[in-house]
Amino acid sequence: DVKVTQSSRYLVKRTGEKVFLECVQDMDHENMFWYRQDPGLGLRLIYFSYDVKMKEKGDIPEGYSVSREKKERFSLILESASTNQTSMYLCASSLGQGAYEQYFGPGTRLTVT
Amino acid sequence: GENVEQHPSTLSVQEGDSAVIKCTYSDSASNYFPWYKQELGKRPQLIIDIRSNVGEKKDQRIAVTLNKTAKHFSLHITETQPEDSAVYFCAASPYDNYGQNFVFGPGTRLSVLP
Numbered sequence: 001d002v003k004v005t006q007s008s009r010y011l012v013k014r015t016g017e018k019v020f021l022e023c024v025q026d027m028d029h030e031n032m033f034w035y036r037q038d039p040g041l042g043l044r045l046i047y048f049s050y051d052v053k054m055k056e057k058g059d060i061p062e063g064y065s066v067s068r069e070k071k072e073r074f075s076l077i078l079e080s081a082s083t084n085q086t087s088m089y090l091c092a093s094s095l096g097q098g099a100y101e102q103y104f105g106p107g108t109r110l111t112v113t
Numbered sequence: 114g115e116n117v118e119q120h121p122s123t124l125s126v127q128e129g130d131s132a133v134i135k136c137t138y139s140d141s142a143s144n145y146f147p148w149y150k151q152e153l154g155k156r157p158q159l160i161i162d163i164r165s166n167v168g169e170k171k172d173q174r175i176a177v178t179l180n181k182t183a184k185h186f187s188l189h190i191t192e193t194q195p196e197d198s199a200v201y202f203c204a205a206s207p208y209d210n211y212g213q214n215f216v217f218g219p220g221t222r223l224s225v226l227p
Contacts, residue, residue, distance in 0.1 A: 031213055040122070042202055042217040043157070050213070058214070059114070090156070100145050100206060100213060104156040 003027070004105040006091055012111045019078040021108050023091030029103075030096030032074035034058075034066060037088040037107070049074055050096065081112045115140040115207040119218030126193050127226050134221045136203035137185040145206035146179060146186050147215065152199045160201075161188070193225045 007022035023032065031050050035043040045058030047066040055066050063085060067075045074093075078085055088109050092102040116139040126132050138146075147162035163170045163177045163186065170177050174193075179186040190197055200222050204215040 033214075035217075040219055042117075042119075042219040043215075044217070045214060048214060059216070094213060096213065101147070101159050101162070102215065104158070106156050 004091060004093055004103050006089075006105040006108050008108050009106060010109050010111075012113065013078075013081050014113055015082060017078075017081050017112075019081050019110065019112075021076040021078075021089055021091075021110070023074045023076070023093075023105055024072055025093040025103070026072065027093070027095070027103075028071065029093040030071075031094045031102075032068065033092040033094075033102060034064075034074065034076045035090045035092065036060070037090055043090060046076065081110075083112050086110060086112045115143060115205055115216040117203060117205050117216050117218040119203055119221055121221060122219065123222045123224070125224045125226060128193060128195060130193055132190045132193055132197070132223055132225075134188045134201055134203070134223070135185060136187070136205075136218050137183075138205040138216075139184065140205065140207040141181075141184065143205040143207045146177070147204050147206075148177060148188050149202045149204070149217075150199045151202065151220075157202060190223075193223075195225050195227055198223060198225045 004025045033048045034046040049055050049068045065077045090107045091105040094102045119136045144165040149157040150160045151157040174191045176189040200220045203218045
């Protein structure tokens with residue numbers, strides 16, 4: 001089974017703090033994604049990566065950055081957390097090479113106070 | 114860019130009845146349409162998908178239909194059971210250099226009443 005894990009289930013940070021969310025997948029997937037999930041808005045793509053050290057902006061990249069130094073690990077960084085970044089953050093991965101299914105991690109509920 | 118709308122936002126059905134959720138998309142180049150189910154407190158999981166060269170796909174009680182001309186696709190659940198209660202998300206995958214990104218609809222909360 002594909003396993004996608006995220007570093008924290010719940011996180012509380014203060015406004016202005018730098019926040020790191022980490023995601024690890026153990027199935028040698030090529031592609032990794034970061035989404036945020038808000039009620040009534042579905043899942044919105046923040047950043048994605050199709051290869052190590054490669055990153056592309058999604059639909060809502062403002063206020064976020066990412067890092068992919070190793071194939072299995074994809075990190076989401078909030079340089080200076082703000083209250084409007086309070087949300088559920090979901091990481092996903094997919095095999096690539098024509099296999100489109102994305103496998104999701106359990107999510108990190110981030111609260112910025 | 115691609116935009117996906119989904120209706121209804123909430124749906125309640127009696128156990129044993131059918132449920133239908135509809136989605137529309139804007140980018141005619143989209144070629145892959147998955148449906149994800151998210152139970153309360155859990156991660157989204159793929160339940161069925163369809164590619165643009167197919168009009169219908171069925172897996173036991175679940176089916177998806179695609180109308181490329183009208184740019185809409187639907188999820189059909191027959192003989193609903195309480196364990197079908199969840200939030201369902203449709204998505205469209207617009208073609209780009211990688212062909213892998215999803216644009217999700219806002220979700221439908223399905224409640225199956227016993």
